Amino acid sequence: MRRRFFILHNPNAGPAARRHYHSTLTMLRDAGAYAEIVETSRHGEGMRVTAEAALSFDAIVAAGGDGTVHDAAEGLLGSTTPLGIIPLGTANVFAREIGLPLSPERVASTLLYGMAWDIPVGQINARPFLFVVGIGLDAKAVAHFEATGTRHLGQAGLFGPLMRALVSHSDSVLRVTTDVGTSEAEWVIVTRAQRYAGGLLLSRQADVTQTKFYVVRFGGHGPLVRLRQLSALACGLLRYDPNVTIEAAEWVRVESDTPVPVQVDGEILGALPAE
Structure with a gap:
């Protein structure tokens, strides 16, 4: 005891x-x-x-x-x-x-x-993280969430910051390099967790007790595409979206030619590059 x-x-x-x-x-x-x-x-x-x-x-x-x-x-x-x-x-x-x-x-x-x-601990830019790194849209939503002071509303407090991020967000090309290869995306989530933002299913294969990451790459341009992908995420159907890919990786590096925010375990870390 x-x-x-x-x-x-x-x-x-x-x-x-x-x-x-x-x-x-x-x-x-x-x-x-x-x-x-x-x-x-x-x-x-x-x-x-x-x-x-x-x-x-x-x-x-x-x-x-x-x-x-x-x-x-x-x-x-x-x-x-x-x-x-x-x-x-x-x-x-x-x-x-x-x-x-x-x-x-x-x-x-x-x-x-x-x-x-x-529980294994990952590292991003020599800083530890437990389960998720978000680069792009969700990091911008986290920044709005922290600024608006709506945490006391629970998950309902996420809606406004997310919509604000969705409307104001401009896609940047993200270069994503893993031990599997190199590709491009407009929004990236690196996760060890099956769930995202509470109970939303992100990756069935992810496991916080394992060292492997799952890299979720969101392609396509514009708020309507992001809204479609967010809706698919909310319904547990993200893996069927034609502009979304999910792959396992041992390490990940993400870069961009423009400043792109990064969140780690639900808190803003800074901006790219991230490894």
Whole structure:
């Protein structure tokens, strides 16, 4: 049984997520566990404190969304201290991928007694990532999402930023090189996760416990093509779109002659090139 938890908490959550968080904390404390809590709401803030806490706690817990999980995981690189999750985010993709139960009772039980296992960590431009890199349209949507402050609306808060990105986005030619070959695209997602933006099926073959990536290349020009592809993604039919290809790769490099934004695990990293 684990008794000492260091919790990295992102307080920017809606009322339902806050109730979930406090219920989970109550159950941990009722079981005799001690929890030290540090609040963080900006990408990158939690890495240093997580690395220090790993030396004296039984587990580090990311209480937030995928960005909070990313920060905690980055702080734990090279440590044997396990990482737990209280899913409070918009999409909670990583928690879904590892099959984490969502009820407070089962989350608390998993933190106290659950088995730990290794998850491989990818690298982009010498920075770690857990499950997804988006280049182009979705990175622009993430930038709008962060700027508008609609996280408290949950997945409903994604709609406006996505539509804004769709209308304002201008396609750039992306040169995509993998161990398989070189091609071009207008939007690229590199993933180890089957799901995308919550419960949307992106790649059935992807697996966060494996080192292999799946490279999703979106071709075609203009907002109507992107809208068609987003609709196919929402319906689980993306693999049938004539301008979309999905292939496995061991490594990926993406370049462009124009500035193109890059998001990593749901947070803006910067711009191309990316490898």
